[in-house]
Amino acid sequence: MARTLETPLKLLSALLALAATVARIAAQDETPPAEGQQEEGAGEEGKKDDDEEHAKYFAIVGGDVVPGIGGILRDVTILARNGKITEIGHDVFVPEGAETLDAHGLRVYPGLVALGASGRITTGNLAAEGPEEDGGVAEPEEEIRFDALLPVPILAHPKEETAEETPDLQAEEGGDEMKSEIEDTFDPFSSQLVLALATGITSVQQQSAAVKLKRYEIEGVLLGDRHISTLTWSVNNPSNIRSLREKFERASSYLRDVRAWKDRGNKDEKEPSKRGVDATALRVLQGESLAYFRNGAREDLLGIARFAQEYGFRPVIEGCDEGWTVADELGRAGAFAVLIPRRRDPKDERFTRPGGASIENAAKLHAAGVQVAVRPENTGIDTIGIAGRDVLHMPVEAGFAVRGGLSEAAALEAMTLVPARILGVDHRIGSLEVGKDLDAIVTDGDLLHYRTFVQYTVVDGKLVYDKEKELYFAHIRPRPKKPEEPAPAAAEEPKAEEEKAEEPPADEKKDEAKDEESGGDDEKKDEPPKDDEG
């Protein structure tokens, strides 16, 4: 039926196309509503109804793409339509009028996802002080204290305190009304947001929500919400563990009852009562959220791993400092580990067993099958100094895990896909694949190298950061010169002003890059997304 209608419509439009003014109207009429990919970008222009004609294309041309799911694709083009990736490949047709970004000689990575980032990134430092302020509530801004007698900074808020604040969080997670207010507080002009984009971060965790760092606009910033349920576990507090067990026991027996009730299919029988069933435990067991623990000690990790296996859910464990000693157990539990690679945690000398923080933690956990994510010690971001502004150097943080033996591919995943999974938004972000959002960063070298700078950041198929044009890092190692012969697609690329082009190390950097690639090749999986497009 639809097909028969389509042909006359096509004919009609072809006829009308002669008269340019009328053609437009016709095109609007025949636009199939099932086009599907209606995105915020197109929705914004209310008058431009015509999806096809006004679809916004964005192409990153000629870069070496590291899609974040293994491997590297050399000299390829990523094409996005209305912010969603439609094609990745060598001979991609870039439609006329598409905005293009020339990435020849540069590398393209998925945008980073920062777990536990300061609320100031999304609410700005101009945010009014008050109880409403969303930002920075969960994570104290200045966590680190410097003690003259100690050689290194120590945590001002020891772990015990998190245990205190958790009951509140638990209550919040349980109630259905506790939603992220980020859509009402988001500041797309925050200078911290620009800094985060300069670091390569395109999405951040704010409490239990995943927030996309959109610039210049506030629509569609909330990617996902309430995918994390914070729970406490401490061997020093057995009564707490007991009550947690009781909650999970009751929730799982409730679920069993419901399943049995459904199987029986008896209409007269009442549905099992939800009364007294803990909402958080129920959400975790139903897979609606992930149980999030903050633990580091071996005994706690073991306890959590066994508890999780018993009830069949995958725990997320932040800290996980002694995880390397019980890696196999955590791997069996299918755990996620949110690591802070630089964290210093001394061994408990009362025991002879291995313990304390280890630089190999990430590598050993990953080898055992634990999904490893990386977050910095401190959640702050700023240009003043380095210590305590760790979010500004996320890749360096992951670099420490690589130093301890983690593969580079896994280190990239630890900043992209794994955090996206933890936040429940890996269907949208976390890797460069067809169908996902085009949140990408373009760097002048290997992301994990300390010299590397993010040159461009693209969010939802829009260029939102250009190192040369922002105040922050334009003067530090200006952008390397492009290769002589410009790619045809990049002809109208507007960044012709390369005044600061006397920078030599383009070649040097390439060499570095090659070295690192060969290192990362072990992790190479199947040739990614190009085939997926159909």
Add this chain to the structure above:
Amino acid sequence: MILTSLMLLGALPGGDLWAVRVKRAETVAKGPIEHALILVEDGRILAIGEDLPVERGIPVIEREDWVATPGWINCHTRVGFPRGMSSRTFDPQLSPEIEIDPRNDAWKELLELGVTTVGVYPDGTGIPGQAIVLRTRGDTLEEMLVHKPAYLSIHLQANSSSKNMLREAFSKVDEYEEKVAKEREKWEKEQEKKKSKSKSSKKDEDKDKKEEEKKEEEKKEEKKEDTLATQDEKKEEKASDAFVPPEPDEKVKPFLDLRAGTLEAMVSLSKAADYLHLLDVLEHEEKVHFSVEFPLRNDIDFYEVAPKIGEKKLLVVTQPETTLQPNSIRERNIPAELARAGAKLVLVPRDDSVEGHEEWRTDVGRLIGQGLSREAALAAVTLEAARVLDLGERLGSLEEGKQADIVFWSGDPFEPSTRVEAVMLEGRFVYGEVK
């Protein structure tokens, strides 16, 4: 044309008709006029032009060294009022009227600085009430009060509670409108019943009609109070006697007026993102007219939304000041950027005190030196400010028919050395020696 009107004027019996000749008149609406003659009658400007001939018998005050501008207007002030209440309230019905102290010295001082009209906003944050317009002269509240309400004051910040306050206010209006619609339906049914009855006894039809007409008149009177009354309603109600919509709550009424376009809002913001959140809240309230107000201070990022504001040609109230771009020592002239983007700029003193009003004109002058156009600067302290107060038809420029609120300066008003020579308020000299 002016000549003919003058001839006519001459023919009129004298009384309160006289003229002032000055070196230059800044009309604001029509640019400067050299050697201007301003003809004033009964508190209004009768004519203004270059070297106008004057009928014999009309007294002319010759002041070839003076510069005339419209009376300056500060549309957002609390000079002479207590202030500093920071609690967030939802009292859209309140007005600062009761706080007025006509004996306060500040009024006289402002008048002598050339400020003839002020818009006084209600204290507090949230939605603290409606502003009022005062002339800076008078012994009683009635003498000072020009007009109320001037605008509804709304403070909006990027957080849920602030946004929800505004959202709820409009949802209450929705509720009220629903209620009205229901009552009307009910009432219409009743009317139909009555009609069918009356039709069965067709005798009194003519009488009925007459009655209807009478009632319609009554209804119209009632309608004057009811802002909701639209033409559709009137048509519907012509059928028979008046439908009286229920009286809205005093806290709902201002928002009803906003929606109807009979009241405007002034939204106080504190950063660029607040503006986007304001648009988010008002997404479905296309008819609501508003101006925005924000304090200028270092780190303000308002230039980010200048194009968006300019596109809408919004009235923007701010201070004559340059600021630093966040995280930098780059100076930005945000008022000039806004004016260039197309926004209608309104400038109020940097410091809301009598001293602040003294510095006001030199601050504006400095901003002109830093890139703001002179025309925009003049309009920013007169005509556009009058528009904020909903008095753009009456005040703010030297044009025929407008109220004769005129400040006579010894030279360019933006020069620091310039003094106020005389101030005319509604056609009468209220300051300065004029012989």
